[in-house]
Amino acid sequence: MSEHLSALIVVLPLLAAPVCLLLRQTRMVRAWTSIVAWACLCMALTLLERVHTGGVITYAMGGWDPPLGIEYRLDALNAYLLVIVTAIASVVFPSGVILTDTSLPEGKAHLYFAALLLCLAGLLGITSTGDLFNVFVFVEITSLSSYTLISLGKNRQALTAAFSYLVMGTIGGTFLLVGIGFLYQVTGTLNMNDLALRLPELLGSRTILAGFAFLMVGGSIKLAVFPLHQWLPNAYTHAPAAVSAFIAATATKVSYYLLARIIFTVFGAAFVFDALHLHWLLMPLAIAAMFAGSLAAVFQTDLKRLLAYSSIAQIGYMTLGLCMASETGLTGGIVHLFNHALMKGGLFLAVACVVMRTGSSSVNAISGLGRKMPLTMAAIVVGGLSLIGVPGTAGFISKWYLVVGALERGWYAVSVLILLSSLIAVVYVWRLVETAFFGVPEHEVCEVPWTSWLPTWILIGATLVFGIWTDVTVGGASAAARALLGVTP
Amino acid sequence: MEPHPPQNPPPPTGDEPGWPERPKNVRRLIALTIVLCVAAVAADLFYSKHGHYGFENITGFHALYGFFSYVGLVLIAGQLRKFLRREEDYYD
Amino acid sequence: MIENLPPGMILILGALLVPFLRGRVAGLYMLLLPVLGLAQLLALPDQYSLNLEFLGYELQPVRVDRLSRIFGIIFHLAAFLSVLYSLHVKDRIQQVSGLAYAGAGIGAVFAGDLITLFIYWELTAITSVFLIWASRTEKAHRAGLRYLVVQVLSGVLLLAGAIMHYEESGSLAFGHLGLGSTGTQLIFLGFGIKAAFPLLHNWLQDAYPQATPTGTVFLSAFTTKLSIYALARGYAGTDILIPIGAAMTAFPIFFAVLENDLRRVLAYSLNNQLGFMVVGVGIGTELALNGTAAHAFAHILYKALLFMTMGAVLHRTGTTKATDLGGLYKSMPWTTFFCLIGAASISAFPLFSGFVSKSMILTAAAEEHHLGAFLVLLFASAGVLHHSGIKIPFYGFFGHDRGLRTREAPLNMLLAMGCAAALCVGLGVWYEPLYALLPYAVDFEPYNVTHVVTQLQLLLFALAAFIFMYKVHLEPPEIRAIHLDTDWFYRRAGKRLALSLGASVQSLWAAVTGSALGVAGGLGAWVARVHRPGGPVGEPLPSGKSALWAALLLFAFLVLALLVSDI
Amino acid sequence: MEALGIWNYWGVVLLMMIGLYTVIARDHLVKKLIGLGIFQVAVILFYVSMGKVTGGTAPIIPEGADGSEVYSNPLPHVLMLTAIVVGVATLAVGLALVIRIREAYGTVEEDELQRQNRAGS
Structure with missing residues (x-):
């Protein structure tokens, strides 16, 4: 049983999704999805533990050995990511705000939960599989369920947002497929590890280069790298609040993983950065994302939209870590991935609490709520501080590594830009604090029940814990960074 | 220079002037200050000073320095005011 | 635990x-x-x-x-x-x-x-x-x-300096730093801002008087003294601190003479007292550093006491403008009394706390033959008497009675003032416990005849000068006005520029860009226009245009890939 | 001549560009979906021609095979079965969204939707 764990973690939510349709009753479906998420978390933790003690885990799906069969291959990086994704799912799925802000008709909630489970299965699948075509399939599973989930938002804008995402997501997915085709054409294999062995001799080939370009752009669309981020703000803004929390905290992270995997494991840092100079292209985009995202966040009038633009900036930071292609830089990127999952998940959940009570997610909705909903507002403040990167919060740790990574590479200007863009974050976070604590209350509301604030605070509290206790996050991330860099000579 | 505010208009509340406000007491305080000043300079004559610089040992050096520092300070500040003065709502 | x-x-x-x-x-x-x-x-x-x-x-x-x-x-x-x-x-x-x-x-x-x-x-x-x-x-x-x-x-300067210092020396320890490298120079500048070095000082006079009556008392104690501590730790004996400190003691007193708002007067006076400590750090001998620490100790107490009395006045009357005050000794006798103790302490009258600490710095300056600094410090000592020793109590509680009749300060305020006043007198008389706490062993006796007599001469004659100037109507009158300081550069020049460049900038942006010397004003307007909802960045593109971006980026990647494929 | 010899790939490129151009240039949501469909079909064609072996037969091994048969690479074909399913699913979700958009906005032209969204928010 336990040797099948790496497959089971993907198969369980996939099979659990149809079960939702049988259970039908909202209460039971909700309990079911939560249990599945928790089970997945337990499996992910076991797998991470095993990877750290026993090294890489490989699993041949259906008993067909790689490279012909589909291989599931877990190393320090994807085991770490499995934990992040399942942890977020196990906090978000049971939370009291899960159904807030949706346009679900009465008695249809089981479909929504089924879509959530499918999305989770897709994310876990992308993360665990070692087969490129399998990646494409799971990307599409994730995307299709995300389109559905986003379209369930309360306002009609959710529909257009989902449609835009569908168009962009399909283009991204198809680009990935084209890229995979090019690689297969030259190497005759789809297994990432096998590709890594065969590619070094073929890197001069134009087919391979074209394949690389398609894979990069496809991955960048999914990751929402500036300026391919256009689908993201509307999708996060108009999706149901809990869906925003789940997707914002996991989907872009998994795309980041995918990009890192393609760059470092399949092609190798030497080719991508030393020969192709990818950072010339990617780094300006990352820096533009840091500033454009943060500045746009300053001017937003909707909380979810503000957080969405802030996400674009955070993706910029993570991409920057990727460009550094050093252990410190990648550690920074991966720790930021972890921390950002926690703080964005927590912040979106806090916004969901606001929506639950006030019915609105506009910035004005939290006016003066500091007294009425102290726990929720405190969560927003702490999460905001972490977004800025204030010492003592998790955000500081990751920015620190990024700055140090930039200095190590001798990119002094970049390190200054990281600090400057963090100052912009001060402005938009301050707007929230000012509105919440110095504004005049517009709504007569009370604090949300514990089922809603507790999940928020689990994530926000974790940002505080991991701001001080960094062994787990930084240790895991640097192991992951070494795993990524280790395959290249 | 600005006209000085009028010296002693009657207190608007109409109550008795307090101890420090009576001219007689003010004169006494001034006299006391002068006496103390004289005593302080006189004290210079009765002990050997241990200043670090030669000029510190001049009798009454600190007295003169204090007096003229103060006068200089006030006069220079009065001149500075001509350049720096702005209305109270200047920044509003 | x-x-x-x-x-x-x-x-x-x-x-x-x-x-x-x-x-x-x-x-x-x-x-x-x-x-x-x-x-x-x-x-x-x-x-x-x-x-x-x-x-x-x-x-x-x-x-x-x-x-x-x-x-x-x-x-x-x-x-x-x-x-x-x-x-x-x-x-x-x-x-x-x-x-x-x-x-x-x-x-x-x-x-x-x-x-x-x-x-x-x-x-x-x-x-x-x-x-x-x-x-x-x-x-x-x-x-x-x-x-x-x-x-x-x-x-931020501190952090940037710390990182550069680490790169250069491999150490993050906060010991003696000196001005040897760019990193430590940046740290010095960071400390200097917080210590309110001349030309970097104006945040202090700008902000402190705007705080609540009680908030100013908190503020007066920590921020600036923290930077004095940091300077003493990292830059003891750095010569440049002596002229900096001397300038700090001297120039704020001119502003203090003119200033109408008594809390602002105290803020300038705070600046002036910090100067004494900075000079002490700059001299850097054991006696000077002892003097700095002792002066910081005494200073926190009497400055807090003075801010407390002014806070009590503000609390009761709603103003601390010299032009509106006077004659308060009738209504607030205890506050008046405590204010006088604070005034005597800051002026360093013998038997008050300022005397036992300031004389150490003055002696150190003389012993190390910093003649210029010594004379400036003496001048500043006489100046202190003007603004803190006379102006605060005289215009606040005596002077021209404007008929303000109010009640004595609340009990807790009086208690706090009483404790601070008791400590001011206590330290002035019984100074051994303070000296025992100082960083280095103390071999200094404040109460010898020379010290006492010279200090009394200085102060009494300054007092006489006040009476003389007042009588001949040369004392600058208190007027309702403000006086320009370096904040003009960012509050006025910067603001004008910002306003003319971008009238539509949000008020927040005006504040932020205004303080960044306003050059950013035009940029701010542009940024706001671009990043607002509805602007090109603040509003996502429809799917067609974003697909175009995807195509463009693909093109860029392909060009990059093909450029290197022939190598 | 070499470039002309791979005419099937030229066809793929042409179809892809037609599809992508439709997505970019057309405001009508259904036309966008048609563009996406063409785009995906181009990729399927790409894979299929990749798997074709000159003179090869279907990859079914007949009775009594001696190992000398030439047959097409089956793997790309199999992969495309999955890709077709994905494409159909995407189109289905897309069309369902279009129907709901039509119900909510009364139009399926993207510029008009953008205008209504802006007016609404």
Whole structure:
């Protein structure tokens, strides 16, 4: 049983999704999805533990050995990511705000939960599989369920947002497929590890280069790298609040993983950065994302939209870590991935609490709520501080590594830009604090029940814990960074 | 220079002037200050000073320095005011 | 458990609990926190330190030695007095931020490495700004924003300097730094901003008088003295500090003479007193550093006392403008009395605390033959008498009676003032305990005939000069006006530029860009236009255009790939 | 001549560009979906021609095979079965969204939707 764990973690939510349709009753479906998420978390933790003690885990799906069969291959990086994704799912799925802000008709909630489970299965699948075509399939599973989930938002804008995402997501997915085709054409294999062995001799080939370009752009669309981020703000803004929390905290992270995997494991840092100079292209985009995202966040009038633009900036930071292609830089990127999952998940959940009570997610909705909903507002403040990167919060740790990574590479200007863009974050976070604590209350509301604030605070509290206790996050991330860099000579 | 505010208009509340406000007491305080000043300079004559610089040992050096520092300070500040003065709502 | 907490943490963590308490319990609890903190500090052995490895760096969150201990003790005392003074305030924000601010200041003093120092450094900025904003006026709001920008800038300089210093020397330890490298020069500048060096000073006079009556008392104690401590730790004996400090003692007193708002007068006076300490650090001998520490100790007490009396006046009458005050001794006799004690202390009359500390710095300056500095300090000593010794009590409580009739200050304020006043006199008379706390062994006797007589001559003749100038109507009259200072550059010149460039900039942007010398004004308008909802970046593109971007980026990737394919 | 020899790939490129151009240039949501469909079909064609072996038969091994048969690479074909399913699913979700958009906005032209969204927010 336990040797099948790496497959089971993907198969369980996939099979659990149809079960939702049988259970039908909202209460039971909700309990079911939560249990599945928790089970997945337990499996992910076991797998991470095993990877750290026993090294890489490989699993041949259906008993067909790689490279012909589909291989599931877990190393320090994807085991770490499995934990992040399942942890977020196990906090978000049971939370009291899960159904807030949706346009679900009465008695249809089981479909929504089924879509959530499918999305989770897709994310876990992308993360665990070692087969490129399998990646494409799971990307599409994730995307299709995300389109559905986003379209369930309360306002009609959710529909257009989902449609835009569908168009962009399909283009991204198809680009990935084209890229995979090019690689297969030259190497005759789809297994990432096998590709890594065969590619070094073929890197001069134009087919391979074209394949690389398609894979990069496809991955960048999914990751929402500036300026391919256009689908993201509307999708996060108009999706149901809990869906925003789940997707914002996991989907872009998994795309980041995918990009890192393609760059470092399949092609190798030497080719991508030393020969192709990818950072010339990617780094300006990352820096533009840091500033454009943060500045746009300053001017937003909707909380979810503000957080969405802030996400674009955070993706910029993570991409920057990727460009550094050093252990410190990648550690920074991966720790930021972890921390950002926690703080964005927590912040979106806090916004969901606001929506639950006030019915609105506009910035004005939290006016003066500091007294009425102290726990929720405190969560927003702490999460905001972490977004800025204030010492003592998790955000500081990751920015620190990024700055140090930039200095190590001798990119002094970049390190200054990281600090400057963090100052912009001060402005938009301050707007929230000012509105919440110095504004005049517009709504007569009370604090949300514990089922809603507790999940928020689990994530926000974790940002505080991991701001001080960094062994787990930084240790895991640097192991992951070494795993990524280790395959290249 | 600005006209000085009028010296002693009657207190608007109409109550008795307090101890420090009576001219007689003010004169006494001034006299006391002068006496103390004289005593302080006189004290210079009765002990050997241990200043670090030669000029510190001049009798009454600190007295003169204090007096003229103060006068200089006030006069220079009065001149500075001509350049720096702005209305109270200047920044509003 | 409690003895393992870093000093200051009791106040910071304790502050977080304040919102959950009510009434008397809350008051008692808040008074107890500094007492507990002090007890914990006194229990820590000398040379105690706590080392920690964080992210691969050797940090030292706690380092207790004689220099940090004396600052820690006085910070706790100041925290206690400030809390006592503000006991009647029911504003949670002020209570929490005041305690946390004091805690951050204490924590910073015990920081053994630059990163820890930076964290506490920024924490003092963030927590203290709420004491300004708590006035809840538009003016205070803007002054607070300017204050925050300056303070954060100082922290950023510190961090940048610390990183460069680390690159150069491989060490983050906060010991003697000197001005040898760019990194340490940046740190020096960061410290200088917080110490209100000349031309970098104006945030102090700008912000402190805008804080609440009680908030100013908190503010006067920690931020600037923290930077004096930091300078003493890192830059003792750095010659450039002597002229800087001398300038600091001299120029603010001209402004103090002219200033109408008595709390601003005190802010300038604070600047002037810091100058004495900076000179002491610059001289850097054991006697000078002892003098600096002692003067900081005494200064915190009498400056807090003076701000307390002015706070009480503001609390009762609603103003501290010299043009509106006078004759308050009738209504507020106790406050008047305490104010006189504070005035005598700051003027360094013998038997008051200022005398036993300032004379050390003056003696050190003379012993090391810094003649220019010595003369400037003497001049400044006479000047102190003018603004703090005479102007504050005279225009505030005596002078021209404008018929203000009010009540004596609340009991807790009086108690706090009484304690501070008792300490001012106590330290002036019984100075041995203070000397025993100083960083180095003390071989100095303040009360010898020369010291006493020369100081009395200086002060009495300055007093005589006041009477003379007043009688001949040469004393600059108190007028309703403000006087330009360096803040003109960012408040007026910068603002004008910003306004002319971008009238549509949001008020927040106006404040932010205005303080960045306004050059950013036009840029700000452009940024706002681009990033607003509806702007090209602030509003996502429809799917067709974003697909075009995808195609363009694909093209870019392909070009990049093909460019290198022939190599 | 070499470039002309791979005419099937030229066809793929042409179809892809037609599809992508439709997505970019057309405001009508259904036309966008048609563009996406063409785009995906191009990729399927790409894979299929990749798997074609000159003179090869279907990859079914007949009775009594001696190992000398030439047959097409089956793997790309199999992969495309999955890709077709994905494409159909995407189109289905897309069309369902279009129907709901039509119900909510009364139009399926993207510029008009953008205008209504802006007016609404």
